[in-house]
Amino acid sequence: MKLIFYSLSAFLFFLYGCNWNPASKRAALENITVEFYARRSVWTAHFPGKDHILGPSKPWMVGPDNPIGLLTPEKFDALFKKIQIEEDSLQKVVAQSPGDYTLLQVYRKLSKLFTLMKNAGVDTMDCSASYDDMIVVKEIYLPANTEINARFRSGDVIHGAYIPQFKLSAKCVPGITTTFKFATGKTTAEMRKELGLPIFDYYLFCNNICGPAHSQMKMKITVVEMEEYRKWEMGQPVFASTHF
Secondary structure, eight states, X not given: OHHHHHHHHHHHHHHXXXXXXXXXXXXXXXXXXXXXXXXXXXXXXXXXXXXOXXXXXXXXXXXXXXXXXXXXXXXXXXXHHHHHHHHHHHHHHHHHSOSOOHHHHHHHHHHHHHHHHHHTTHHHHTGGGGTTOEEEESEEEEETTOEEEEXXXXXXXXXXXXXXXXXXXXXXXXXXXXXXXXXXXXXHHHHHHHHTOTTOOEEEEEOSOOSTTGGGOEEXXXXXXXXXXXXXXXXXXXXXXXXX
8 A cells, every 4th residue: 555655646746847847838839949158258159040950060160250160061171171281291291201190190080081071961961050050149038938958068168057047057068068958937027027126137157167257157148028039039140141
């Protein structure tokens, strides 16, 4: 009898746990994908474009004009050519003074890898998804009562992504993509009215000490109705328009 009682209690708690968040139920009809890229003192958000696909990004593509390292066919080809040039240059050096050719072997392997990727169509099939992606810093908009498919990456050290109101806490680890789903709730305006705080705002914080500017590492998140979110989304420049 006790076994039946405990089993039934555990099952009921399980059902309750699966349905505890009303916002998650409302979010089932609509979801948004966004990637958060962490670097010391700065959060950068990466939204997919009309194709709803996040373009690929690589750490070795990060630069002043490409803060999260998005890869496009043009950037893929440019890097491939650079590798081939370096390979040819090293080959000439090794031919003149044989000895340590470890670096040449590295470039040969890289060249072979990129050739295989190009032959497989990676440069056009996957990288072209980056063209209409949106890169946003400082402040982003999210729709209310919506499920967010979030991805987290880091470009330097371990960071901690933390949005207290959404019960979100995730680690951003270099070389690893962390995924996390959460549901937004009320709009920023509704929360200000409910709390009686005209200055209330949602923020993405870093809760893992990451350097001298750790306390300044935050991104403002304005939660609005879906219609207003779509207007904001349409007003964001796409990657192709700002990098080509």
